[in-house]
Amino acid sequence: MKSLYNENDALAFIKKYADHPRDLALRVYTSHLLGSNSSLVLHGGGNTSVKLKQKNILGEEDDVIFVKGSGQDLAVIEPEGFTGLNLNSLVKLRRLESITDADMENQLKIHRISAWSPDPSVEALLHAFIPHKYIDHTHADGILILTNQTNGETLISEALGPNVVVLPYIRSGFPLAKVAAEGFEKNPDIDAIVILSHGIFTFAEDARSAYENMIEYVSRAETFIEDRLRGKPVGRRRTGLSSPKTFSSELARCAQVIRGACARPNSGGRPCRYYVEARTAQDLVEASLTEEARLLCNSGVLTPDHAIRTKNRMAYIEHIPEKDEDLKQVVDHAIDAFKEAYQRYFHTCANKIEIDPNELNPFPFLFFVAGLGLIAIGGTRKEARIAADIGERTIRAKLRSITMGSYVPIPEPHVFDMEYWSLQQKKLDRSPPLSLQGQVALITGGGGAIGFGIADRLLAAGAVVVISDIDRNRLQKVYDILTDKYIQSQIEQVIFDVTDYQAVEDAFSEVSRKLGGIDILVPNAGVAHVAKIENLEPEKLDQVMAVNFKGTFTVIRASIPIFKRQGTGGNIVVISSKNVFDPGAAFGAYSASKAGAHQLAKIAALELAEIGVRVNMVNPDAVFGDENVCSKLWEEVGPERMKSRGLDAEGLKEYYCQRSLLKVQVFAEHVGNAVVFFASDLTPTTGAALPVDAGNPSTFSR
Numbered sequence: 001m002k003s004l005y006n007e008n009d010a011l012a013f014i015k016k017y018a019d020h021p022r023d024l025a026l027r028v029y030t031s032h033l034l035g036s037n038s039s040l041v042l043h044g045g046g047n048t049s050v051k052l053k054q055k056n057i058l059g060e061e062d063d064v065i066f067v068k069g070s071g072q073d074l075a076v077i078e079p080e081g082f083t084g085l086n087l088n089s090l091v092k093l094r095r096l097e098s099i100t101d102a103d104m105e106n107q108l109k110i111h112r113i114s115a116w117s118p119d120p121s122v123e124a125l126l127h128a129f130i131p132h133k134y135i136d137h138t139h140a141d142g143i144l145i146l147t148n149q150t151n152g153e154t155l156i157s158e159a160l161g162p163n164v165v166v167l168p169y170i171r172s173g174f175p176l177a178k179v180a181a182e183g184f185e186k187n188p189d190i191d192a193i194v195i196l197s198h199g200i201f202t203f204a205e206d207a208r209s210a211y212e213n214m215i216e217y218v219s220r221a222e223t224f225i226e227d228r229l230r231g232k233p234v235g236r237r238r239t240g241l242s243s244p245k246t247f248s249s250e251l252a253r254c255a256q257v258i259r260g261a262c263a264r265p266n267s268g269g270r271p272c273r274y275y276v277e278a279r280t281a282q283d284l285v286e287a288s289l290t291e292e293a294r295l296l297c298n299s300g301v302l303t304p305d306h307a308i309r310t311k312n313r314m315a316y317i318e319h320i321p322e323k324d325e326d327l328k329q330v331v332d333h334a335i336d337a338f339k340e341a342y343q344r345y346f347h348t349c350a351n352k353i354e355i356d357p358n359e360l361n362p363f364p365f366l367f368f369v370a371g372l373g374l375i376a377i378g379g380t381r382k383e384a385r386i387a388a389d390i391g392e393r394t395i396r397a398k399l400r401s402i403t404m405g406s407y408v409p410i411p412e413p414h415v416f417d418m419e420y421w422s423l424q425q426k427k428l429d430r431s432p433p434l435s436l437q438g439q440v441a442l443i444t445g446g447g448g449a450i451g452f453g454i455a456d457r458l459l460a461a462g463a464v465v466v467i468s469d470i471d472r473n474r475l476q477k478v479y480d481i482l483t484d485k486y487i488q489s490q491i492e493q494v495i496f497d498v499t500d501y502q503a504v505e506d507a508f509s510e511v512s513r514k515l516g517g518i519d520i521l522v523p524n525a526g527v528a529h530v531a532k533i534e535n536l537e538p539e540k541l542d543q544v545m546a547v548n549f550k551g552t553f554t555v556i557r558a559s560i561p562i563f564k565r566q567g568t569g570g571n572i573v574v575i576s577s578k579n580v581f582d583p584g585a586a587f588g589a590y591s592a593s594k595a596g597a598h599q600l601a602k603i604a605a606l607e608l609a610e611i612g613v614r615v616n617m618v619n620p621d622a623v624f625g626d627e628n629v630c631s632k633l634w635e636e637v638g639p640e641r642m643k644s645r646g647l648d649a650e651g652l653k654e655y656y657c658q659r660s661l662l663k664v665q666v667f668a669e670h671v672g673n674a675v676v677f678f679a680s681d682l683t684p685t686t687g688a689a690l691p692v693d694a695g696n697p698s699t700f701s702r
């Protein structure tokens with residue numbers, strides 16, 4: 001590991017943050033250096049601080065400590081992500097024997113120099129009690145591989161040398177701050193403190209030295225580990241076990257089953273479905289096939305800070321049966337065993353403490369699947385990615401640790417303390433989920449006006465949306481507009497031809513590997529052609545039928561095995577047409593193909609009710625799109641219609657508007673709202689058609 005400190009970059013930070021103290025700008029710079037190294041910190045792990053003098057509103061100079069805000073990501077933190085606190089007030093707290101969580105939280109609130117700054121890191125008092133100007137703290141893998149051994153203390157001293165104090169594990173917050181300060185005072189010339197099963201603190205009077213101390217000591221640990229591992233095979237391959245030959249489709253199948261098995265009814269404001277994040281690097285797959293795989297899953301986190309993101313253990317799926325029913329059983333069994341162990345852990349640890357915490361979701365967040373790798377789940381894609389990132393590094397570190405000698409996890413009560421510590425739980429996003437959060441929606445014809453409108457409304461309702469089309473350019477345009485408006489990770493695009501069943505299956509498999517499955521399917525792809533029957537070329541009819549009718553069939557058919565494996569029901573909303581009820585002359589191919597799709601949707605409603613999948617239809621009329629995303633259908637048929645009615649484009653819109661009962665224009669987002677209504681399960685409805693056409697007596701249901 002090399003120092004990436006560069007004087008020019010440091011100056012650039014000072015210039016960029018000229019409105020802030022120079023020392024804080026440098027603090028931001030080296031925090032970015034630490035945060036961008038994933039073997040040092042991951043997702044809000046680790047913390048940093050700087051002490052400086054700053055004038056208050058009266059012009060008096062105060063001693064101020066800036067500490068990283070709790071949960072802030074060091075890789076991208078800005079000066080505002082640090083909380084300025086009155087240093088002397090915090091230092092005085094050391095006189096206390098102990099302090100309650102509530103009192104500590106209160107102290108960290110009332111001694112801020114700005115009421116608008118975030119809650120500071122739970123390690124804020126440690127940063128205050130150690131006198132050095134710059135303090136850096138990470139949960140570096142290399143350090144944890146050594147501390148989490150039977151003779152961790154000896155190994156770490158041997159690897160890092162005499163200028164490091166090693167302390168036993170003690171809970172973060174006030175107890176750790178006191179012990180660390182005492183350790184420092186007994187050895188004031190040290191460069192670093194290592195807390196067993198937790199991580200390392202380095203310090204210095206300048207930003208560069210504190211950072212470079214971190215790099216130096218973590219490098220020493222890494223080199224020491226490499227020396228010990230040289231020539232030793234990492235993990236023993238289990239006989240008779242290998243990766244499946246059809247890796248991609250098996251991964252998709254497992255993801256669907258796991259995702260379904262973890263879904264549960266809404267409780268405590270949490271979403272009922274989860275997103276999947278799979279990790280399949282070759283070494284992870286190899287690790288999943290070793291004799292040690294089970295131990296890797298059951299042996300606990302590297303540092304208790306990870307428990308809120310990953311739980312203490314992972315579930316292990318030992319083999320992947322061919323039949324879906326058998327696979328479900330294997331997954332359910334693994335989940336049951338995990339839940340049982342989790343509940344035992346919860347009750348044992350909760351009985352030892354005075355407060356009575358509510359048990360958290362007992363399901364696993366990480367599944368290690370023999371031959372496939374790691375599958376993480378999360379209520380948001382971000383949560384799933386964080387769990388996967390930590391899980392991936394944990395597996396690698398533990399395997400090295402076991403190969404070196406042993407992996408000694410921290411006792412469960414310590415993990416429990418951190419997992420259930422209110423200040424840790426506050427790091428998690430607890431905002432109430434949107435109505436479709438946790439769900440995956442796939443829309444065909446996503447490059448068109450209606451597809452865009454549907455995607456927009458489903459995104460606003462919290463779903464992750466996959467837009468698909470055969471036209472790459474049109475799809476990219478819609479993708480760009482949507483990613484400008486919504487979080488990029490909420491949107492995926494996939495290109496395939498709805499008339500090609502194999503292409504549809506492959507695309508659905510890809511979506512499942514990325515997200516875990518599909519909950520809302522919106523067959524929307526459509527083409528139009530204007531011709532009287534006597535002039536309708538048979539090949540043209542085939543083309544229109546292929547997209548509008550067969551294209552509805554292919555996606556519905558390919559979704560059925562996914563719905564079945566998930567076992568959580570779902571919604572299919574077919575974008576039908578006003579023409580199904582009220583056909584137009586010279587529009588036979590379109591109207592008949594849409595009528596076929598509409599009828600097929602009704603059949604699907606009959607057949608899929610038993611697996612909880614509702615199938616409904618939305619029947620729009622005269623949706624033109626806007627200047628950003630125009631309707632391809634109207635581009636094709638509009639000129640003919642305009643010609644036959646002697647109108648221009650605007651005139652045509654007005655014509656359709658005036659033709660309706662309500663005399664209003666129909667927009668793509670109205671169609672999207674209808675889809676969201678059906679997808680939200682607000683009424684027990686299946687096999688129904690909802691006109692979105694501003695009112696037309698010919699389409700009244702009968």
Ligand SMILES: [Zn+2]
Binds near residue numbers: 139
């Ligand atoms: Zn820590």
